[in-house]
Amino acid sequence: MNEPAHLTDDVLNEYLDEALSGELRATADNHLRACMTCTGRLAKLSELFSMLNGLPEVPLERDISPHVVDSLKSRTRAETASLSNPAVRLGVVLAVEVVGALALIGLVWPEALDWVSKAAGANAMGPFTALLDEAARISYSLSVGQPFEALLSSLRAPSIPWASASALVTLLGTAAVAWLVSNGILLRAQRPTSDRSNR
Amino acid sequence: MDPPSDYDLAVHARRGDAEAFGELVRRYQTSVFNVCYRMMGNRQEAEDMSQEAFIRAYSRLATYDTERPFGPWIRRVAANFCLNRLASKAPINMPLMDEHETVHTPHERNLELATETAERARAIRHAMADLPPHYLAVIELRHFQELSYNEISYTMGISLSQVKSYLFRARKLLGEALKEHE
Ligand SMILES: [Zn+2]
Numbered sequence: 001m002n003e004p005a006h007l008t009d010d011v012l013n014e015y016l017d018e019a020l021s022g023e024l025r026a027t028a029d030n031h032l033r034a035c036m037t038c039t040g041r042l043a044k045l046s047e048l049f050s051m052l053n054g055l056p057e058v059p060l061e062r063d064i065s066p067h068v069v070d071s072l073k074s075r076t077r078a079e080t081a082s083l084s085n086p087a088v089r090l091g092v093v094l095a096v097e098v099v100g101a102l103a104l105i106g107l108v109w110p111e112a113l114d115w116v117s118k119a120a121g122a123n124a125m126g127p128f129t130a131l132l133d134e135a136a137r138i139s140y141s142l143s144v145g146q147p148f149e150a151l152l153s154s155l156r157a158p159s160i161p162w163a164s165a166s167a168l169v170t171l172l173g174t175a176a177v178a179w180l181v182s183n184g185i186l187l188r189a190q191r192p193t194s195d196r197s198n199r
Numbered sequence: 200m201d202p203p204s205d206y207d208l209a210v211h212a213r214r215g216d217a218e219a220f221g222e223l224v225r226r227y228q229t230s231v232f233n234v235c236y237r238m239m240g241n242r243q244e245a246e247d248m249s250q251e252a253f254i255r256a257y258s259r260l261a262t263y264d265t266e267r268p269f270g271p272w273i274r275r276v277a278a279n280f281c282l283n284r285l286a287s288k289a290p291i292n293m294p295l296m297d298e299h300e301t302v303h304t305p306h307e308r309n310l311e312l313a314t315e316t317a318e319r320a321r322a323i324r325h326a327m328a329d330l331p332p333h334y335l336a337v338i339e340l341r342h343f344q345e346l347s348y349n350e351i352s353y354t355m356g357i358s359l360s361q362v363k364s365y366l367f368r369a370r371k372l373l374g375e376a377l378k379e380h381e
Binding site: 009010013014017019044045048049051052053054055056057058059060061062063064065066067068069071072073075076 | 215217218220221222224225228229230232233236237242246249250253254257316319320323324338341342343347348363366367370371373374377
């Protein structure tokens, strides 16, 4: 009859870790009953297990919780005012977008800039009065019997020279890209940072 | 009034209540400190690492399943944290700075036994300190946190066969080191 091979180190380890399936465990048990060598090896490994499991816990000599709480609180305070706070970041991105939009409008439509500067200046009613003036002029023209076609052609529409019309397309394209990028940043910021080391 | 449960404290901490988290720290600091002590090998470093592990855990509370016990989770976080620190260090071993084991058997009759126990504990800690970081981590998770192979694989982000080979080789090294010590 052939002497069965000794149990491998892996099997002995898994035996003690109770990681062997029922069938493999039964096979190992059978072998251990008949083999002093493997029984001795198992006993040696088992001794290491009990040494490790018997390692005493040591007391912690001071309470670390106040330190932890303090640093959590100061960290929260710092984050409230920093760019890592999503609310602050959202505000900054929106502000940049608004300023950018105003700058674009100003570039392609200088009259709008005049309106804004008038609105911000002493005559806050500037744009409104300009509209009223225009309305008054139209009603006067109508009342004096000017032909309607002449009136239409005299309407003062914001002038966009052809040179700036192509600039307008470029700028709108740039603005669209900037908008997408900044929203991408915001979305990324909302996703919790994942770390493989602690799943 | 009953003291708040771990569950309640964790839920509050998640909403940003640092004081609630502080209470969890008080409850688990000793076991977390022991994880760090076994892995770092000296008390001062273990204390620092415990604090940092808790601070890190706070920012990861979103990944903690409040339906599960807090203790095992925070101990796993601490073990991983120590592993990362050890693995990022140069492969020289930190010296064991404090060698004394505190043994709580003040009775005279137990003194001899206590000395023997302390001696043995010192030998085990020495042997553990000489292990490569990943070997040490699987020993910590298997023997002290009693995780299964699958749980270790999941916690450390390594394969099942890596878990087994690290664990078995670590035990071999420990066995040899302790035999030398005898
Ligand atoms: Zn055998």
